[in-house]
Amino acid sequence: MKHVLTTGVFLALSTPAFADQSVSINFVAEIGGKPFSCTETYDGLGSTDASVAGTDYRMFVSAPALVRADGSLQPIALEQDGKWQLDDVALLDFEDGAAGCNGTGNPDMNTSLGGTVPEGDYQGLAFTVAVPFDKNHGDPTLAPAPLNATSMFWNWQNGYRFVRIDMVPTDKKEGGPKGWFLHLGSTMCAAQSKTEAPSACANPNHMPVLFTEFDPATHVVVVDPAPVVVGADLRINAPETSPGCMSFPGDSDCLTVMEKLGLPYGDIPAGTQQLVTVR
Template identity: 40%
Template sequence: MITRSQLLLTAATLSLALGGSAATNLFNFTRLAQGQETQEVTIRFQAKVGNRPFSCAENYPNLGAQNTTASATDFRFYISGVNLIDNNGVAVPLTLQQDNRWQHQNVALLDFEDKSAGCTNGTVETRDRIVGTVPKGTYKGIQFTLGIPFNLNHEDVTLANSPLNLSALWWNWRGGYKFVRIDLKTPGMIPTARPNHGNQGHQNSGSSPGFPIHLGSTGCQSEGNNQRPVNCTSPNTVNLSFTDFDPQRQVIVADLKPLIAETNITVNQPETPPGCMSSPNDPDCSSIMPNFGLTFGAKPNPEQKFFRLENANP
């Protein structure tokens, strides 16, 4: 007969063997060894532009510092490391359902474009939720990371498991993935010359009629674009926490409007990549990065403005 101690030892051994998400694996195997009951939890998200739901076919007025009318041709982002906060204030990992499409290990893709209208770089399928399990109990809050862990961020997109196999959300091995991709189409945008943006894999020379926002890691050190880096000086992942969250009655809203409220999306600074590509030296990112909750220049520890909670529709 196998004892509980033997099960726990086996859990630890398997966790070390699997690597990568060892802590999560150990937590899951320990839960199994203890025979702990679990409950399924669905975390719902919604993409908005102000108080209006995001749509590929819609034009949105009064955006940015110049109150510009624009449309969005992409709206996707990766979430990882989801924890629910129990009544004792303890962060409990949400074990994601491994569905071979939207969720892999502890990473999930939220996708609000449907390849209609101007969203030609996207997919027909959409995804507005994260599904997983936690030990049976009562929970009062949520923590998650906007972005992808370092060990998964610098993979070969052609060999990666879904949802990490989308080339439209990938720069290169060195830069990794685009944690957020929101592409704005702004009629009448002033074209400017832009150099190649080699670190992130862009080859932009000439003009562009849009203002893309691609959040990802920068300053990643490697000998070439097609090699994994040792580290990145600006990982640009964002840890978020909501202390009063009920997944049954609330939805997490990602709102484009406050993200770009102080940014002039009708122009691009000369000799810089298009829009904001997360570069610490790009003036076009000077308000967007702090609104994500990331330090930029002389703006340390900013308060994020991208996510908020709302009551879900009945």
Template identity: 25%
Template sequence: MYFYKRLACAVGCLLLVACQPETPVTFKFIPVYNGAPIECEKTWQHQQQTGWQIRTLQFFVTNLTLENDMQKQEFSLQTTVNSNPTIGLVGGQCQQSDYWQLSALSAPDFEEGTLSFDLGVPFELNHNNPLRAPAPLDQADMFWSWQMGHKFLRLDVANPSDARSFSYHLGSTGCDAVSSLRAPKTPCQHPNLVTITLKDFKVNQPIYLDLAVLLKDVTLNQDNRCMSEQNNPVCLRLFGQLQRDKVFYQ
């Protein structure tokens, strides 16, 4: 009888553990400039010019994957105001709601590895009707048109001391459609999706986005703004920075 009582207790404990909800993994992003966190009300210096402030910083994240030598985990995101299982929107507009973290539906079995994710919206989702799209693809300020699709990354900064401003909006270009109100039937000539890879990633530790690295050697003013034009040298530099340098790091 004693044996059966102990067995029943052990089974009960196992069932109790099995019924416990799994703690999801959280991906928290922190914007910085030269490693120092920046917020809407904080000013920072760029190329000896003080007084710069963020107005908007937002970007879409898809295909979150963590892998090591033994395993690979592809994450589905929780459904919230800024994410659905396929895609998440990180950041926001100053003086309005912003969201700097994404939560996956389940945690991986390992805590370190190489994290990768795409900065942008895949073609099959990029040109759908935003009025019918699930959050976060329904956010109007991150959408150009049915033909062009969504802005993958939007950065707007300003310097109130002398009324200067700068914008970088990354998205697909060369999208062939009969009009701006129609979606292209074939992928855009320049998808401009960027795959970010973070080696030695540790689960539940923050990911930093360094604007000093992204904006290196870029003079911030209205004339230098970038709307993803292929013949714009500022766009080429910014896109190259995203691909080569450690704009994102842990």
């Protein structure tokens, strides 16, 4: 008899050695602690307590793994569903294309990733918010799902938006931005031409996530940009820059943001990532 952690409790099973067990990791999207909806407005955000409406909310994760008691990682073999999961990459889509999300969104949603792991005693969760380099630079119109999500793609050099959370201030200052967007992706990627894959990126901006305590049966992964943008004024935008923070160097809208994604930005060292938590 062996003991296997499958649903937060130990079960006695008489299954063959090395049998696989299914695992599902559930995610929830929030803004300021409130469930995300394309029809809602969210108050008290950023350095000026701005009110915003959400217009897009998606995120790529890769290399998901459960954490064993000794700290080692067991990769989750993702189900190859032909739509949301490809190899070790999954697209999470929290918008339903309604109301303010009808510009870039779509009705289909995906709020979990699923696959299998060998039977074992697991106590944590790890993944990376990113698209791996070898999949990040190509033609999305020719890529299999979910990498065919063209609205998550920047260009050949920089690749995909790993995070796309679009917010529109409803109480913006006169002449203020039409939107304040939190987009995370690789930047400063050297390539010979605009249609050639780069050899490397100076700022990969892959965001590692590790939870030492996580039970898929009782815990959910919570995504919320409010702690990330707490020091930013969402009602204005730095002149001659993209709306909000899109990870690119030289954007003062990113000065208080990137460190809270656990990433360095210019001379600002990385802090603790605050976008993703467990509940």
